Amino acid sequence: MRRRLATFLHRHARVRLSLLLSAPLAWLGLAYLGALAALLVTAFWSTDTFTGNLIRTFTWANFEDLVTGEVYRTIALRSLGVAAAVTLIDLVVAFPMAFAMAKLASPRAQRWLVIAVLTPLWASYLVKAYAWRVLLSADGLLGWGYGLGATILTLSYLWLPYMILPIYAGLERLPNSLLDAAGDLGARGWRTFRTVVWPLAFPAVVAGSIFTFSLSLGDYITVKIVGGRSQLIGNVVYDNIGAANNLPFAAAVATVPVLIMLVYLAAVRRTGALENL
Amino acid sequence: MNLSRTARAVLWGALAAGLAVIYVPLAVVVLNSFNADRTFGWPPPGFTLDWWAAAWRSTGMREALWTSVQAASGATLIALLLGTMAAFAVQRYSFFGRDTVSLLIVLPIALPGIVTGIALSNTFHTVLGIPLGLFTVIVGHATFCVVTVYNNVLARLRRLGVSIEEASADLGADTFTTFRLVTFPMMRSALLAGGLLAFALSFDEIIVTTFTAGAGVRTLPIWIFENLFRPNQAPVVNVVAAALIVLSVIPIWLAQRITGEASRY
Numbered sequence: 001m002r003r004r005l006a007t008f009l010h011r012h013a014r015v016r017l018s019l020l021l022s023a024p025l026a027w028l029g030l031a032y033l034g035a036l037a038a039l040l041v042t043a044f045w046s047t048d049t050f051t052g053n054l055i056r057t058f059t060w061a062n063f064e065d066l067v068t069g070e071v072y073r074t075i076a077l078r079s080l081g082v083a084a085a086v087t088l089i090d091l092v093v094a095f096p097m098a099f100a101m102a103k104l105a106s107p108r109a110q111r112w113l114v115i116a117v118l119t120p121l122w123a124s125y126l127v128k129a130y131a132w133r134v135l136l137s138a139d140g141l142l143g144w145g146y147g148l149g150a151t152i153l154t155l156s157y158l159w160l161p162y163m164i165l166p167i168y169a170g171l172e173r174l175p176n177s178l179l180d181a182a183g184d185l186g187a188r189g190w191r192t193f194r195t196v197v198w199p200l201a202f203p204a205v206v207a208g209s210i211f212t213f214s215l216s217l218g219d220y221i222t223v224k225i226v227g228g229r230s231q232l233i234g235n236v237v238y239d240n241i242g243a244a245n246n247l248p249f250a251a252a253v254a255t256v257p258v259l260i261m262l263v264y265l266a267a268v269r270r271t272g273a274l275e276n277l
Numbered sequence: 278m279n280l281s282r283t284a285r286a287v288l289w290g291a292l293a294a295g296l297a298v299i300y301v302p303l304a305v306v307v308l309n310s311f312n313a314d315r316t317f318g319w320p321p322p323g324f325t326l327d328w329w330a331a332a333w334r335s336t337g338m339r340e341a342l343w344t345s346v347q348a349a350s351g352a353t354l355i356a357l358l359l360g361t362m363a364a365f366a367v368q369r370y371s372f373f374g375r376d377t378v379s380l381l382i383v384l385p386i387a388l389p390g391i392v393t394g395i396a397l398s399n400t401f402h403t404v405l406g407i408p409l410g411l412f413t414v415i416v417g418h419a420t421f422c423v424v425t426v427y428n429n430v431l432a433r434l435r436r437l438g439v440s441i442e443e444a445s446a447d448l449g450a451d452t453f454t455t456f457r458l459v460t461f462p463m464m465r466s467a468l469l470a471g472g473l474l475a476f477a478l479s480f481d482e483i484i485v486t487t488f489t490a491g492a493g494v495r496t497l498p499i500w501i502f503e504n505l506f507r508p509n510q511a512p513v514v515n516v517v518a519a520a521l522i523v524l525s526v527i528p529i530w531l532a533q534r535i536t537g538e539a540s541r542y
Contacts, residue, residue, distance in 0.1 A: 006451035017370045021378070024363035024423070028381045032393075032420055035400040039392070042399060054403065093298075096291035104288060113292075115529065120299050122525035124481045126498050127518040130505060131302035134309060134317055134515070141305060160299065189284045218389020221483060225505065234391050241395060241488070247403075250395060257389050 043251035052245050062252035072236065076256055079233040082152055083216040087163075087209045089156040094163040094208065099197075101164075102171035103179070114168070121161050129154055129225045136226060146228040154226045155216050162211035170204025171197070206268045213264060217257045233257055303522050310519035315512060332516035341500035348411060348486075348496055349479040352418035356475040357468060359419070360426025368434040385421035393421065394488035401489065409491035417489035418482060422475035429471035433464055473528050497521075 009016050043062055046055045066072050101113045120128070132154040135142045144150065174197065182192040220234025233256055240250035280288075313323035332338060360382075367378055385393050397417050401407045441463070445455040483498040490499065501517060504510040 002453065003451060006453055009452050010446070013370065017366055017372060020362045020366040020370075022362075024359045024366070024378070024382070027359055028385070028420070028423065031400075032385060032396075033381070035396040035404075036388075036392075038404055039396040039399055042403075093291075093295055096288050097295040100288040100292040104285065116296060117299070119526065119529050120303065122477055122529055123303060124498065124501075124518070124521045124525070126481070126483055126501050126505075127306065127521050128302065130501070130514070130518055131306045133505070135302055135305060137317075139316065157298070157302070160295075164295075189280055214387065214389065218391050218484075220391060221502070234389070237391050237395065241398075247395075247399060251399070254389075254392050254395060258392055261388070 039251045040255065042248050043255060045248040047246050047248060054247070062249045065249065066252055066256070072253070075231055075236055076233060078148075078230075079217060079257075080260065082148070082155065082232060083213045085152050086155045086159065086216045087212045089152070090160050090163040090212045091205060091209065093156070094160060094167055095201075095205070098164050098167035098171055101168050102174075103176070114165075117161050117164050117168075125158065126221070128158055129222045132157060133225050146226050148227065148230045150226040150228070151223050151230060151232075154222050155219060156212075158222065159212040159215050162215070163208035166204045166207040166211075167201060170201045170207075174200050203271050206271050210265070210268065214257075214261050217260060306515060307519045307522060310512075310516045312512075312515075316508070317511070317515070328512040328516045332513045332520075335513055337495075337500060337504075338497075338513065338517060341495045341497045344411065344495060345480055345497040348414045348418060349476045351411075351415035352422050352479040353472050353475045355415070355419035356422035356426045357472050360423045360471060360475075361430050361464075361468065363423070364427050364430035364434060368431055369439070382424050382427050386424055390421075390482075390484035391488075393417070394485040397485070398488040409489060409494075411490075411494050413489045413491070414486055414494060414496065417485045418479040421482075421485065422478055425474035425478060426468070426471035429467045429474070430464060433467035437463055469531075473531060477525075477528050 009019075042054075044058050044060070046057075046059050046061055047053065048055055097117075101110060101117075105113055132150070133146075134140050136144050136146060136150050136153075138145060178196055178200070179192060182196045187195065218234055220232060220238050223230055223232050223235060233253060237250045237253045240246045240253065308321070309317045310328055311324040311326065312321040313325045314321060363378060363382060366372075367375055394417070397413070397420070398409065401409060401413050401416075407413060442455055442459055445459045450458065481498060483496075483502060486496050486499055490496065495503070497517070501514055504514045
């Protein structure tokens with residue numbers, strides 16, 4: 001029996017393939033995509049204000065509220081601003097670090113430096129945000145207090161390794177001979193950077209920015225820990241599910257970061273950044 | 278390379294400063310777990326082991342730890358199974374929509390966690406009518422853990438090629454025997470590395486967990502988050518955080534030994 005099954009499988013590659021694909025596709029293709037689709041459908045429903053029950057009829061009301069509501073526009077813009085600021089800070093901090101790792105350190109030191117950058121990724125996300133809560137608290141080491149600035153600082157800290165690693169990988173692939181050639185042709189450090197290093201490292205930079213941007217855009221935990229009373233898109237989604245019990249509106253709000261990410265991905269696709277992820 | 282001495286010094290300085298910024302906050306947490314001052318006043322007035330003892334006695338923490346271990350184990354098992362199957366399908370066969378499968382597997386970590394979280398909780402709750410609990414947490418975690426196993430196994434299969442398996446078949450081994458004696462042993466370390474990453478990813482996750490866990494289910498991150506804002510629990514929370522930082526070195530060390538290279542996914 002076993003033998004016959006084995007022979008059958010050996011002869012029918014398509015059957016093997018279907019069996020291999022069955023469970024992953026059922027889980028991710030059917031269940032997960034189905035869940036996302038159901039969420040999108042829910043965004044066009046509404047809730048009964050008295051009973052709190054779902055009303056399953058099509059309406060644009062949630063999106064109208066979203067677009068016309070002054071509060072939501074402010075929060076969406078603020079979230080975008082935070083994500084952009086975090087990405088910019090991480091870029092400025094990560095690029096020289098990655099450059100020193102890739103071009104100045106010896107191969108043996110490189111290996112250890114990569115581990116040094118990777119290790120904090122394993123330390124719990126919550127623990128790191130908490131570490132900043134302690135540092136920034138009024139009687140802590142820094143004592144700067146909480147708020148939007150503290151949120152940007154903490155998020156930059158959390159996602160910094162995600163920016164360093166792609167840039168490091170990109171710069172490592174960049175041949176040293178190009179830099180030497182630029183020098184031989186008379187270019188000083190800054191000019192070599194502007195005309196040789198930066199254009200060639202750009203796809204890697206964009207790859208890193210996808211992480212920092214997307215991760216900042218969806219966050220609501222860090223804001224709660226160090227943000228004081230500031231609110232981002234994530235908080236609006238969270239509050240509408242919990243306290244307000246308005247799932248359709250939460251679903252509508254949740255489409256905002258997804259849309260922004262899709263636009264962002266489409267915009268950077270031509271830089272070749274997606275192959276650098 | 279022809280960098281000026283100043284430029285070199287500035288770059289090395291930036292690297293050193295960056296690494297310091299990465300590690301100082303973590304060091305402060307570990308140090309604070311011995312801080313005699315209840316509110317972590319700085320500099321510490323003295324050092325004590327009391328908080329470590331208190332954390333060990335905390336039943337809430339221990340229950341949460343156990344829940345986290347269960348959730349991460351379940352999610353890792355499912356991720357190992359689904360990730361390996363998908364990696365074999367994508368690497369060993371060519372078929373219509375192969376690129377889409379890769380995209381599908383990356384999607385759960387590419388989208389913001391809150392989107393995955395509410396999409397799943399909505400499906401469990403309103404569509405399927407499954408009560409939220411440990412089971413739904415495992416399903417949620419497995420969804421975004423598949424990618425870690427998938428990437429590791431895929432990279433391994435790409436390197437292995439099929440010639441050894443063909444040799445096994447030529448020598449008379451059937452499909453199952455070849456898998457058991459040839460393919461599986463060669464993939465074992467990739468599975469271990471992928472599984473380790475999946476476990477760590479699940480163990481640390483809070484956003485998807487928040488939405489898929491029922492009222493009674495408390496994983497360690499949820500427990501930490503709940504106690505974060507209670508001043509009299511602060512020392513115990515800090516000890517748990519310090520312990521997690523120290524423990525996070527273990528998977529790094531293991532992954533290094535297994536793969537000889539550092540990779541996140």
